[in-house]
Amino acid sequence: MKGKIKVISLFVLVNVIIVSFSFGSTARVVENNKGELVKDNITIEDLFPFTMKKTYSDFDMGDIPDSPKPLPIETPDYFNWADYNGKNWVSPVRDQGYCGSCWCFAAVAVLESAINIEEDCPDLDLDLSEQYVLSCLPKAGSCRGGMAYRALKYILDNGSDGNNCNGILLESCLPYQASDTVPCEDKCSDWMDHLISFVDYGKWNAEPEDRELIKADVMEKGPVAVSMCVTKDFLRWIIDSHNPDDYFHFQEEPRTNHVVLLVGWNDDASIEKGGYWICKNSWGKGYGYNGFFNIEYGSLHIDDSNVVSITYDPTSFNCPPQVFANGYYTADIDEIITFDGRGSFDAENEIESYMWDLGDGTEKTGLMVEHTYQQKGIYSVSLTATDKDGKTNQDQTWAFVDTVNNPPNKPEINGPAKFDNLTWVNFTFRSEDSDNDNVYFYIDWDEAEIDEWIGPYESGEEVLLRHYWAFEDNYEIKVKTKDIYGDESEWATLQISTPKNKQIMDYPFFRIIHHLLDRFGLMMK
Structure with missing residues (x-):
C-alpha cells in the first residue's frame, strides 16, 4: 500500500x-x-471502504455523451492482454488502499496498458499517478467514488477543471497516499515536464447482448474499464481463490459499486453463461491470483454497464529511457571491470548516449565501458541514458574494489509461541550487518499477503511489529533481511500456534473481516 x-x-x-x-x-x-x-x-x-460509497446514479451524466458502440469483429475463444504472444502487456497490479478510488485506478490502468501496447513495449510499465487525479482533478471523483470516464475526461481537459493542462503525471512526481485531501501543490516542482497524455477516450453502455462488442473493444484498443458490484459472496470468494482457472459463478445484482480493468476472456461451453472475463483488480496481489480474477459472463453487472476505453498515440509522448546499470560489480585493485548497461531500452528506440559516472571522478560514455580502480573501497556508480529529444533516466549500482560485501546476519525473532487468535501480539525483529549497513526486513506472517520490504533500519536496531491471526491453527513466521546493496540474509523462522478455544471464528464471514483489517493497519511499527 x-x-x-x-x-x-x-x-x-x-x-x-x-x-x-x-x-x-x-x-x-x-x-x-x-x-x-x-x-x-x-x-x-x-x-469495505475500497468499494465506492456512491453509485453511478449519484453522478451527473449529462456532460458525458455515449460513444458509438464498436463494430463486431472475429474474436478467438481465448484472449488475454496479460498473456498475449507470451508477454504481459498489462501494467502491474496496484493497491488503492483505504480509499474508494477504484474508478481512478481502473482509468489509469487503461492508459498505462495502452501505452505498453501502442509503444510495442510490454516491459515499459510506466507508473502513472492516481494521486494526481484525486488531488488535482476533484471533479473526477474522490475516495467516496467516481467514474473512470470522468477521470479520463479531466486528464485531457486543459481548462480549470483539468488543472489547466493536458495529461497525467508519473507516480514519482505525486506518490499515492490513499487520500483525497492531499493538496495538488504537493506535486514535484517540475511537474509540467512529466505530463503524459493521450488522444481520445470513450464510454458506451453495454447491454447483455453486447458481449462480442466488448471483446472487439478489448482486442482493438486494449484493456477497458468496466463496472461491477462487489458483494459479500464475491469478497469471500476472491479472498481464497488464488487459482487462475477458478472463476466467480454467475450472480445477479442490480447495481454497481466497483470498477476494474477487463483484460481478456475465456469462452467455455461447459460454463452456464458460456465463459468468463479476465480482470485486473486494484486491491494488491493478495486478492485473487496475483491481483487478477475471473468472473462468469453476466455476473455482478460486469458486462452490462459502462465500458471505458482510450486511444493513445505513441507519437504524442516521448517515453524516457528505461535504464539498467546491472551489477553490483567486484574486482581487485587494478583489475578491469566491464560495466554493462545492456537491458536498458527506450520505447522509441532512440537512446543516443550512455554516460557512466564511476564514482572516483571518472566519467565514460558507451553502453559498455571498462575501468580499473586504484584504491580499495565501495564506489557508487551511475548510468544515465539520454534519448534524441534530451529525455534522461538514471540507474545506480556499486563497485566493490578489494572489498567484499557481507549480507546481514540471519535475523532474530522474539515473541510468544502460543496465544489466542483475534489477539494483538507483539513481535520484535533484529538483524546485525557486519558492515554496519542499514537493513530492510521482509516478513511472511504465514497468513497475510506481504509483498514489500520495510525499512531501512540501523544495523542491530530492534523493530517492534504487531500482528494477529484470525484462525485457530499452527503458523510459521518467516523473516529475512537485506542490506542497501541488495544482499539478503538467510530466512529465520518462528513456530507459533493459536489454541482452538474461540468458536466465534467458525463463522465464515470473519475471514472477510480478517483480510479487511490486515489490509488496513494490522502491521504497525
Missing part, C-alpha cells in the same frame, strides 16, 4: 458485524462526529 492507513478498531468492527452482517437495512452501531455510539444502516461499502 502506498499510503499509511488509519487503523480500524477490531473490537468495534467485529461487534458491528455480529449485529448487522446482512448488508441490508439492518441496524448497526457507529460512532458519530461527537464520539457517540449511534445506530445507522449498514452497507457493504461501509465495511
Whole structure:
C-alpha cells in the first residue's frame, strides 16, 4: 500500500458485524462526529471502504455523451492482454488502499496498458499517478467514488477543471497516499515536464447482448474499464481463490459499486453463461491470483454497464529511457571491470548516449565501458541514458574494489509461541550487518499477503511489529533481511500456534473481516 492507513478498531468492527452482517437495512452501531455510539444502516461499502460509497446514479451524466458502440469483429475463444504472444502487456497490479478510488485506478490502468501496447513495449510499465487525479482533478471523483470516464475526461481537459493542462503525471512526481485531501501543490516542482497524455477516450453502455462488442473493444484498443458490484459472496470468494482457472459463478445484482480493468476472456461451453472475463483488480496481489480474477459472463453487472476505453498515440509522448546499470560489480585493485548497461531500452528506440559516472571522478560514455580502480573501497556508480529529444533516466549500482560485501546476519525473532487468535501480539525483529549497513526486513506472517520490504533500519536496531491471526491453527513466521546493496540474509523462522478455544471464528464471514483489517493497519511499527 502506498499510503499509511488509519487503523480500524477490531473490537468495534467485529461487534458491528455480529449485529448487522446482512448488508441490508439492518441496524448497526457507529460512532458519530461527537464520539457517540449511534445506530445507522449498514452497507457493504461501509465495511469495505475500497468499494465506492456512491453509485453511478449519484453522478451527473449529462456532460458525458455515449460513444458509438464498436463494430463486431472475429474474436478467438481465448484472449488475454496479460498473456498475449507470451508477454504481459498489462501494467502491474496496484493497491488503492483505504480509499474508494477504484474508478481512478481502473482509468489509469487503461492508459498505462495502452501505452505498453501502442509503444510495442510490454516491459515499459510506466507508473502513472492516481494521486494526481484525486488531488488535482476533484471533479473526477474522490475516495467516496467516481467514474473512470470522468477521470479520463479531466486528464485531457486543459481548462480549470483539468488543472489547466493536458495529461497525467508519473507516480514519482505525486506518490499515492490513499487520500483525497492531499493538496495538488504537493506535486514535484517540475511537474509540467512529466505530463503524459493521450488522444481520445470513450464510454458506451453495454447491454447483455453486447458481449462480442466488448471483446472487439478489448482486442482493438486494449484493456477497458468496466463496472461491477462487489458483494459479500464475491469478497469471500476472491479472498481464497488464488487459482487462475477458478472463476466467480454467475450472480445477479442490480447495481454497481466497483470498477476494474477487463483484460481478456475465456469462452467455455461447459460454463452456464458460456465463459468468463479476465480482470485486473486494484486491491494488491493478495486478492485473487496475483491481483487478477475471473468472473462468469453476466455476473455482478460486469458486462452490462459502462465500458471505458482510450486511444493513445505513441507519437504524442516521448517515453524516457528505461535504464539498467546491472551489477553490483567486484574486482581487485587494478583489475578491469566491464560495466554493462545492456537491458536498458527506450520505447522509441532512440537512446543516443550512455554516460557512466564511476564514482572516483571518472566519467565514460558507451553502453559498455571498462575501468580499473586504484584504491580499495565501495564506489557508487551511475548510468544515465539520454534519448534524441534530451529525455534522461538514471540507474545506480556499486563497485566493490578489494572489498567484499557481507549480507546481514540471519535475523532474530522474539515473541510468544502460543496465544489466542483475534489477539494483538507483539513481535520484535533484529538483524546485525557486519558492515554496519542499514537493513530492510521482509516478513511472511504465514497468513497475510506481504509483498514489500520495510525499512531501512540501523544495523542491530530492534523493530517492534504487531500482528494477529484470525484462525485457530499452527503458523510459521518467516523473516529475512537485506542490506542497501541488495544482499539478503538467510530466512529465520518462528513456530507459533493459536489454541482452538474461540468458536466465534467458525463463522465464515470473519475471514472477510480478517483480510479487511490486515489490509488496513494490522502491521504497525
